[in-house]
Amino acid sequence: MTNAQSGILPEHCRSGLFLELTITDLAKVKQGCASFLTKLEALQQNYPDAKLGAVIAFGDQIWKQLAAPQSAVELKPFVTLGKGNLSAPATQRDMLIHIQSLRVDVSFSAGQMAMAVFGEAVQVLEETHGFRWIEERDLTGFIDGTENPQGAEARAQVALVADGIDQGGSYVLTQRYEHQLDKWQKLSVSKQESVFGRTKVESEELEEVPETSHVGRVDLKENGVGLKLVRQSLPYGKVSGAQGLYFISYCACLHNIEQQLLSMFGELDNKTDRMLGFTQAVSGSYYYAPSLSQLQTLS
Numbered sequence: 379m380t381n382a383q384s385g386i387l388p389e390h391c392r393s394g395l396f397l398e399l400t401i402t403d404l405a406k407v408k409q410g411c412a413s414f415l416t417k418l419e420a421l422q423q424n425y426p427d428a429k430l431g432a433v434i435a436f437g438d439q440i441w442k443q444l445a446a447p448q449s450a451v452e453l454k455p456f457v458t459l460g461k462g463n464l465s466a467p468a469t470q471r472d473m474l475i476h477i478q479s480l481r482v483d484v485s486f487s488a489g490q491m492a493m494a495v496f497g498e499a500v501q502v503l504e505e506t507h508g509f510r511w512i513e514e515r516d517l518t519g520f521i522d523g524t525e526n527p528q529g530a531e532a533r534a535q536v537a538l539v540a541d542g543i544d545q546g547g548s549y550v551l552t553q554r555y556e557h558q559l560d561k562w563q564k565l566s567v568s569k570q571e572s573v574f575g576r577t578k579v580e581s582e583e584l585e586e587v588p589e590t591s592h593v594g595r596v597d598l599k600e601n602g603v604g605l606k607l608v609r610q611s612l613p614y615g616k617v618s619g620a621q622g623l624y625f626i627s628y629c630a631c632l633h634n635i636e637q638q639l640l641s642m643f644g645e646l647d648n649k650t651d652r653m654l655g656f657t658q659a660v661s662g663s664y665y666y667a668p669s670l671s672q673l674q675t676l677s
């Protein structure tokens with residue numbers, strides 16, 4: 379039995395719902411958490427084939443009011459990184475609800491359930507519906523997830539706090555990116571490959587990964603150890619409007635996530651991720667996803 383929330387570790391979901399909220403009645407949100415977990419379990423039992431999972435997570439300002447001071451010590455508000463149109467804007471919210479499953483209909487039902495439970499105590503500021511695109515590719519056409527940890531054990535090791543009062547908890551980053559696909563599609567495939575540092579069709583790492591390619595920016599090592607995280611991002615968009623990637627990652631420490639971001643946005647060595655010439659971050663928040671037992675004891 380794991381003590382982690384059910385939406386952190388699943389692999390290969392087909393649909394996702396990302397809700398970012400302001401809390402207007404914290405007491406009601408606290409009470410709602412147990413009820414959310416009970417109703418989620420009912421949906422999971424009714425639709426076992428959907429492999430439904432969900433996560434509730436809180437921003438720093440809220441978690442400080444809910445938890446002991448020794449919990450989630452790395453958590454802090456997201457601050458804007460980088461400069462100008464190569465920046466990662468901070469839009470820190472109070473609360474995140476992340477729902478994912480193999481079935482759009484079941485994900486939607488879980489979202490309706492979440493609004494029935496929390497609706498009167500929150501204001502929804504961002505609602506993004508993500509879908510798995512062809513061959514698990516990002517809308518740039520590149521496979522997203524090749525180097526993601528695979529299998530429950532490896533993913534748990536990377537995503538979940540291993541022990542202490544936060545055992546089973548996880549740090550979260552969310553960022554919605556809007557792609558400039560017209561500009562991107564004008565690049566030759568080999569130029570696109572040098573932007574990501576991997577080949578397009580097979581997603582093989584280039585023999586020489588450019589330092590300012592996406593992989594060159596985020597595949598970091600400290601004392602010989604790779605800084606890993608579990609990514610659960612999905613494409614989203616309107617065919618007639620904005621399209622991009624809703625980035626979301628989970629990690630046992632905020633440090634790994636933050637280092638990768640600093641590296642992408644030029645805050646470590648003044649070099650920026652070339653991918654940022656073709657996509658723009660339009661939101662950014664850090665959250666802590668409490669363990670199941672932490673969530674159950676809130677109410």
Ligand code: HEM
Pocket residue numbers: 516518520521522523524525526551553555574576581592593596597607623625635638639657
């Ligand atoms: C790898 C796309 C944002 C962290 C990749 C890959 C692609 C990709 C195509 C290569 C295949 C793979 O290993 O999954 C994107 C897009 C983004 C985005 C389209 C936004 C528009 C981010 C952000 C972070 C991040 C914000 C971290 C904060 C990683 C990591 C890897 C990776 C850790 C694996 C690196 C390795 O070990 O080789 N991404 N990414 N990505 N990305 Fe991103």
Ligand code: MG
Pocket residue numbers: 525597
């Ligand atoms: Mg690597």
